[in-house]
Amino acid sequence: MSDTGEAGAPAVNQERLAASEALRAHLGTAVPGAEAVVRPDGELDVRVRAADLEAAARVLAGRAPHPLNYLACVTGLDWPERGRLEVVYTLYSLPGPAKVHLRVEVDRSLERPSVPSLTSVWPTAEFQEREVFDLLGVWFEGHPDLRRILLKEDFEGHPLRKDFVDRRPPWRRVTREDYQP
Amino acid sequence: MGVERRRGRADIRTPRPKDVRIVEDISHHSVPKESPLRRVVPGVFMADVQKLLNWGRKNSLWYMTFGIACCAIEMMATGAARWDLDRFGSFFRATPRQADFMFVSGTINEKMAETVKLLYDQMAEPKWVLAMGACACTGGPFAGSYNVVPGVDKVIPVDVYVPGCPPRPEALLDGLTRLQALIAQEGLRAVPRTAAERAAVGRSAGSSAGRPVEPAGSDASGEREVQA
Numbered sequence: 001m002s003d004t005g006e007a008g009a010p011a012v013n014q015e016r017l018a019a020s021e022a023l024r025a026h027l028g029t030a031v032p033g034a035e036a037v038v039r040p041d042g043e044l045d046v047r048v049r050a051a052d053l054e055a056a057a058r059v060l061a062g063r064a065p066h067p068l069n070y071l072a073c074v075t076g077l078d079w080p081e082r083g084r085l086e087v088v089y090t091l092y093s094l095p096g097p098a099k100v101h102l103r104v105e106v107d108r109s110l111e112r113p114s115v116p117s118l119t120s121v122w123p124t125a126e127f128q129e130r131e132v133f134d135l136l137g138v139w140f141e142g143h144p145d146l147r148r149i150l151l152k153e154d155f156e157g158h159p160l161r162k163d164f165v166d167r168r169p170p171w172r173r174v175t176r177e178d179y180q181p
Numbered sequence: 182m183g184v185e186r187r188r189g190r191a192d193i194r195t196p197r198p199k200d201v202r203i204v205e206d207i208s209h210h211s212v213p214k215e216s217p218l219r220r221v222v223p224g225v226f227m228a229d230v231q232k233l234l235n236w237g238r239k240n241s242l243w244y245m246t247f248g249i250a251c252c253a254i255e256m257m258a259t260g261a262a263r264w265d266l267d268r269f270g271s272f273f274r275a276t277p278r279q280a281d282f283m284f285v286s287g288t289i290n291e292k293m294a295e296t297v298k299l300l301y302d303q304m305a306e307p308k309w310v311l312a313m314g315a316c317a318c319t320g321g322p323f324a325g326s327y328n329v330v331p332g333v334d335k336v337i338p339v340d341v342y343v344p345g346c347p348p349r350p351e352a353l354l355d356g357l358t359r360l361q362a363l364i365a366q367e368g369l370r371a372v373p374r375t376a377a378e379r380a381a382v383g384r385s386a387g388s389s390a391g392r393p394v395e396p397a398g399s400d401a402s403g404e405r406e407v408q409a
């Protein structure tokens with residue numbers, strides 16, 4: 001996708017870099033709580049508090065002329081040493097060069113660590129937030145249908161948490177004689 | 182199947198005495214050679230019912246259209262023209278009600294296990310299961326994962342295991358012929374299914390030492406081999 005520069009490092013997409021700089025300046029005024037950092041590769045990292053998440057998302061999604069209208073990925077991370085759970089929304093702009101990582105963190109020791117759902121901004125977040133909920137146990141407030149998506153409904157725990165312990169009983173081989181339909 | 186059928190045709194073509202003759206190719210039969218039972222009318226075959234049933238069952242293993250993962254691609258290849266499962270009398274059936282054989286072709290996670298069990302229960306007896314590939318045999322590379330069943334034999338009884346990742350079609354055909362050999366040794370089984378049924382026929386529930394109950398008069402020597 002990207003050609004390499006003289007030093008062997010990937011060449012920076014200058015259009016993307018310019019878009020990120022403009023977006024960072026815009027976010028600084030529109031969402032004062034957001035910490036935006038332009039990464040060396042030209043992508044924009046935006047860290048927000050959970051309370052600012054939806055406002056920041058709306059600013060990004062409505063930014064003219066290149067709105068970040070494509071939610072490519074919702075990722076969850078567990079940082080046990082910092083006691084935090086992190087959710088990363090990876091955003092592209094289909095008409096423009098911008099690429100943004102919208103990050104939000106929440107205390108992992110809570111009974112229900114929760115962040116606002118962004119399904120009202122990007123409807124495709126619905127299934128991806130369900131996956132983060134299923135595997136990491138982050139509750140998305142305002143999600144229309146927050147259920148497990150991959151695991152069984154009666155599964156106990158969230159298996160991608162680093163401290164997850166599998167408590168299933170040992171398995172036993174079934175023979176034709178003791179099989180119970 | 183091919184051998185018996187060729188013999189049968191040869192019987193019809195061979196010049197023969199007017200109405201009665203000794204059929205030579207049933208020397209494996211338990212009826213003594215000098216017995217009048219060995220005399221058959223041309224066009225009429227004699228066999229013991231158990232062998233006849235086993236012959237029919239092992240050569241008409243209709244398997245369910247049911248693929249789980251990458252092994253299913255290999256299973257489909259085995260069913261298609263190049264390896265051609267049809268020549269063993271095996272065909273895909275689109276419903277468990279018409280199938281008596283199931284390839285379990287992929288990783289069984291806990292959510293899928295319920296479906297596999299349901300499909301197995303919907304198949305009519307007698308029925309057989311072949312675990313295809315490392316995942317269906319033991320969980321494969323995913324054994325120990327939080328959501329993977331370590332082998333489909335933790336959910337339903339399995340008759341033949343074919344390891345591989347995925348097994349080649351030749352390996353699958355070998356598994357099928359081994360299953361046919363197993364079926365050829367089976368008796369006329371009436372397997373009690375529930376604990377109540379088992380109690381009714383005088384077996385303790387869940388006892389793996391118990392054997393299927395044979396109807397009176399049938400040959401009890403031909404029971405299924407239970408793999409340890």
